[in-house]
Amino acid sequence: MTTITSAEIDAYVAAVAAALTHLPGAVQADLLEDLPDHLAEILGEGDDGTLRERLGDPATYAAELRSAAGYPAPGADGESAPRLASVLAQLRSRLDRTDLFMGRLLGYRRAREAARALQPGWWVLRGWLVAHILTGHFVSTHPTGYFPKVAGDGRLGALLVAACIGASVRFGRATSRGTVQTRTLATLASITIAIFGLYILNNIARWTYYY
Amino acid sequence: MDSTQLLKGVLDVAVLAVLRDEDGYGYDIVRRLRAAGLDEVGDASVYGTLRRLFQGGALTTYVVPSDEGPHRKYYAINKTGSAQLDASTKDWGEFAGAMDKLLSGKVGAA
Numbered sequence: 001m002t003t004i005t006s007a008e009i010d011a012y013v014a015a016v017a018a019a020l021t022h023l024p025g026a027v028q029a030d031l032l033e034d035l036p037d038h039l040a041e042i043l044g045e046g047d048d049g050t051l052r053e054r055l056g057d058p059a060t061y062a063a064e065l066r067s068a069a070g071y072p073a074p075g076a077d078g079e080s081a082p083r084l085a086s087v088l089a090q091l092r093s094r095l096d097r098t099d100l101f102m103g104r105l106l107g108y109r110r111a112r113e114a115a116r117a118l119q120p121g122w123w124v125l126r127g128w129l130v131a132h133i134l135t136g137h138f139v140s141t142h143p144t145g146y147f148p149k150v151a152g153d154g155r156l157g158a159l160l161v162a163a164c165i166g167a168s169v170r171f172g173r174a175t176s177r178g179t180v181q182t183r184t185l186a187t188l189a190s191i192t193i194a195i196f197g198l199y200i201l202n203n204i205a206r207w208t209y210y211y
Numbered sequence: 212m213d214s215t216q217l218l219k220g221v222l223d224v225a226v227l228a229v230l231r232d233e234d235g236y237g238y239d240i241v242r243r244l245r246a247a248g249l250d251e252v253g254d255a256s257v258y259g260t261l262r263r264l265f266q267g268g269a270l271t272t273y274v275v276p277s278d279e280g281p282h283r284k285y286y287a288i289n290k291t292g293s294a295q296l297d298a299s300t301k302d303w304g305e306f307a308g309a310m311d312k313l314l315s316g317k318v319g320a321a
Contacts (some may be wrong), residue, residue: 030266033284034237034258040281041238042254061255068222068259069266 009039012051015058020066022074031065123172126190127165129197134160145207218252222260224303225249227269227296230288236275237261240286261286269295 013035020028042054055061066073102111135148135157150156175186218225229235229243241257264270269292276282288296 030262031259034261037281037284038237038254038258055254064253064255065259068256069262070259 005043008051009036009043012039012055012058016062016065019059019062019074023066023071027071031069031071119172119176120169122190123169124165125197126172126193127168128161129193129200130168131157131161131164132200133193133196134164146204218249219256221299221303222252222256223264224296224299225252226257226260226264227288227292227299230270230286231293231296234285234287236283236285264292268292 013032016035017028017032020031023031039051039055042051052058063073099111100109103109103114106114108114108117132148135150147154147161148157150160171186175182178186225244225247226240229240229247232243235243237258238254240261241252241254244252244257261270265272265286269289270286271289272284272286274282274284
């Protein structure tokens with residue numbers, strides 16, 4: 001057996017290994033296992049030419065070896081990006097399943113459809129709440145009844161409620177056909193009113209307790 | 212036609228066929244493939260394919276010690292590999308037959 005320039009083999013192996021560092025250690029070891037013997041065989045042939053001339057550039061060799069063995073290229077599987085994407089995908093599927101489950105509980109295909117069907121009901125409730133807000137009946141110093149009074153007058157109060165409900169329904173119809181921005185603003189307004197609603201309900205509860 | 216592209220799809224089968232004849236070590240297998248006419252086959256592709264076939268359970272390995280030279284790692288085909296080769300041979304036959312028909316202009320016949 002002819003003497004082999006092991007320095008040249010080591011250098012080539014090191015260069016190939018450098019191109020495989022994105023792979024797990026066990027995989028790298030597996031791919032590099034046959035390489036020194038392979039290189040020794042080539043040099044043993046005694047042909048002219050260096051390993052690079054015979055086999056090509058080590059990085060190219062590494063890429064071909066990796067690809068034939070069925071492993072991904074560097075950067076093809078970044079660690080953090082797929083993890084975030086898979087978390088988001090899991091979240092989305094969980095939301096979807098909840099949507100279907102809650103929907104079926106309510107007798108609809110999806111909870112979203114139930115919400116849309118109940119939306120006009122919310123508009124009416126919203127109008128009633130706005131009437132209370134306008135007459136300042138979310139403040140706890142004035143416990144109030146189910147219908148707000150305008151300047152002490154019950155009938156005016158009833159009129160106000162009717163007007164607010166009408167306005168709320170119109171507003172609801174208009175915004176539900178609007179742009180995303182419009183709908184978002186409307187939703188935010190509704191949420192604010194709903195929060196006030198909690199205070200109003202609290203007030204009414206105290207009123208019913210006292211009267 | 213670029214034969215390297217054609218070869219990528221069938222190198223597994225070619226390697227299994229070579230090993231069915233006789234066990235071989237890496238470089239020996241490369242030489243046999245080239246001798247059979249696949250002179251474009253790359254060393255790295257053969258070694259990578261050997262690793263993949265081994266990891267897939269189609270090949271076994273054993274080391275042959277030697278006093279004068281290096282110990283050589285030999286690859287051998289096992290039952291799984293044989294079954295894979297048989298199935299692939301059948302597939303290849305059908306595929307090659309279809310391509311021959313197309314290229315000789317005999318398309319259309321049922």
